[in-house]
Ligand SMILES: *[C@@H]1O[C@H](CO)[C@@H](O)[C@H](O)[C@H]1NC(C)=O
Ligand SMILES: *[C@@H]1O[C@H](CO)[C@@H](O)[C@H](O)[C@H]1NC(C)=O
Ligand SMILES: *[C@@H]1O[C@H](CO)[C@@H](O)[C@H](O)[C@H]1NC(C)=O
Ligand SMILES: *[C@@H]1O[C@H](CO)[C@@H](O)[C@H](O)[C@H]1NC(C)=O
Ligand SMILES: *[C@@H]1O[C@H](CO)[C@@H](O)[C@H](O)[C@H]1NC(C)=O
């Protein structure tokens with residue numbers, strides 16, 4: 001089926017770009033202007049900055065860009081990875097996410113989980129971008145938003161925290177829109193993929209550009225009709241607080257140049273050189289330095305960092321605050337290395353406790369996913385890539401990434417009776433599951449129960465439990481993936497070594513709770529059902545994975561245990577919750593017990609959201625910048641020190657209103673599943 005004949009036939013069917021194409025004049029693969037990117041080398045480092053930001057990933061650069069809008073403050077970002085300038089095409093060209101991926105390269109942390117009980121006791125890879133922009137420089141660019149109910153539940157979880165109003169849907173949505181500039185699709189993509197959208201649900205002048213790839217494939221045009229025929233309603237546009245339904249979603253692409261729009265291009269490079277902002281690559285933060293305490297807790301004087309494991313440590317002073325933006329792994333890791341965390345974890349590797357905080361690394365959750373794959377003789381983006389044709393090298397084709405998806409609630413997945421049974425049974429199972437919560441600390445258990453209870457409420461209601469995604473980037477095959485959105489399983493991150501260059505132990509607890517297994521099992525059955533539904537089914541041949549031999553619930557569960565893996569959306573390791581719930585940060589993102597340290601990235605999202613996690617993390621960063629500006633303008637307004645009362649007017653306006661290596665895994669799998677796993681790996685399906 002991959003014969004030359006078929007490739008030729010398929011190429012002939014390509015919706016190729018004609019000379020009258022609107023993109024014709026944009027062939028030059030111009031990337032966002034790099035004039036004065038604020039990047040320095042170690043010799044240019046100042047001794048102190050007002051804000052020292054640990055982690056130059058998605059959130060770190062967004063927070064830095066916003067804080068540096070106030071010319072009266074100075075900002076430093078320390079990024080462990082390289083700048084990315086040497087691999088600019090790999091980052092900027094959307095299709096290179098599949099065809100020339102940075103996964104597994106020096107630009108990937110290449111974390112691995114611990115052996116997963118729920119997955120036949122095998123580990124899984126956990127790619128995370130290690131470069132300016134973090135995972136926003138390497139991921140699959142989905143730009144989605146969760147449901148209103150999920151964010152409002154987050155705010156409710158905060159109880160009487162005086163910043164709880166920042167974490168309501170209205171505030172979060174405004175911050176998310178503030179991060180976004182939406183662009184309508186091209187006529188061609190709109191026609192081929194049957195894109196629908198409502199521009200009023202999107203942002204109009206934010207740093208991150210969102211749109212759809214310039215070109216598309218007929219399979220995407222079949223997607224919504226097929227989902228509707230399979231019982232899933234269509235959505236005109238899922239970005240306004242009700243994401244339920246099937247459609248083509250937005251991606252973070254800048255249509256001016258058909259390049260990836262990510263935190264570096266949007267929040268830093270587009271602004272240009274600023275006198276008050278420094279970004280230092282290859283600066284791996286190893287700990288926070290404390291130099292005393294006030295009534296608000298330990299004060300941080302700055303951080304220690306190293307270029308690499310064998311280079312000398314250096315320090316830099318934070319005049320005002322240290323802000324951790326190392327992501328779900330990096331931020332709790334830095335806290336633990338600094339002696340802030342659960343006593344048993346710190347004792348286990350001999351780190352002296354500076355401040356005991358039982359929730360650090362707890363409440364870790366991730367989306368876990370698997371897929372069904374069919375052979376097809378119809379052209380896919382994978383077919384075009386493999387052809388090596390001129391079209392395969394065009395800017396338009398190389399803007400293609402997958403973006404057909406559907407979010408579905410539990411009644412759509414399993415029916416009403418099963419939903420009622422599941423939610424009732426899960427509630428009565430709580431006491432038993434409490435024994436699995438990986439902490440003996442009562443506050444952590446209270447936090448787990450709070451998350452459990454709102455998750456069960458979500459299951460009984462409207463909130464999406466599963467994401468279904470269509471992948472058209474494999475030559476000769478079509479893949480439909482199912483990803484669990486609201487796990488009841490809880491994981492944790494802890495230390496196996498006090499060496500900052502040894503990755504922390506990451507245990508997401510995949511499929512530990514039987515309800516997660518039930519939902520993902522029914523979800524992957526739904527993925528198969530979609531592939532067997534017209535009009536899509538007429539273009540598909542044999543089911544390759546898991547194959548027709550898999551029929552019973554037991555067959556499916558065995559398949560999940562061998563094939564399931566991350567959907568790349570971990571959250572919760574520095575959860576924003578009350579201290580009495582095992583929280584790590586309060587509603588102002590301040591770490592409990594520390595006077596001037598915040599966490600401002602996806603690790604503070606207290607429970608999973610039915611969304612790819614990049615877009616919500618921009619909202620966290622936008623809100624963080626607003627809160628920090630507000631806190632400092634309040635402090636400054638009261639301060640008698642004249643030199644610190646000059647914060648810019650615009651900031652005062654801030655209102656609420658933001659891997660063991662793959663081989664280890666593949667080798668351990670049955671051959672057919674290993675094939676699928678490597679196909680998924682090659683395709684970067686799920687980012
Ligand atoms: C369905 O997919 C086929 C194969 O790509 C394509 O020819 C056809 O136009 C699509 N149908 C719709 C309604 O988009
Ligand atoms: C670095 O220090 C110099 C000299 O004090 C100062 O002019 C400059 O603004 C500082 N830069 C940053 C980004 O803090
Ligand atoms: C700690 O360091 C900060 C500078 O980052 C300084 O402002 C503060 O006075 C120091 N506190 C003590 C107790 O030395
Ligand atoms: C893209 O095509 C090239 C040949 O042109 C092939 O070597 C490569 O494996 C393809 N990439 C993927 C991910 O299919
Ligand atoms: C309810 O769910 C439990 C757990 O999956 C199952 O054992 C039981 O058979 C179900 N009951 C009904 C009536 O479906």
Ligand SMILES: *[C@@H]1O[C@H](CO)[C@@H](O)[C@H](O)[C@H]1NC(C)=O
Nearest residue numbers: 233244409411412460461462
């Ligand atoms: C789940 O979604 C379907 C389709 O939109 C809807 O009819 C149903 O009411 C939803 N279920 C709940 C419990 O809200």
Ligand SMILES: *[C@@H]1O[C@H](CO)[C@@H](O)[C@H](O)[C@H]1NC(C)=O
Nearest residue numbers: 631633634635636637638639
């Ligand atoms: C500053 O003043 C405001 C309003 O009067 C007050 O609420 C706040 O607590 C004061 N902050 C400090 C740090 O004194």
Ligand SMILES: *[C@@H]1O[C@H](CO)[C@@H](O)[C@H](O)[C@H]1NC(C)=O
Nearest residue numbers: 647648649650651652653654
């Ligand atoms: C707030 O912003 C508005 C418009 O952006 C501006 O006109 C006004 O001067 C600002 N007010 C303050 C106090 O900065």
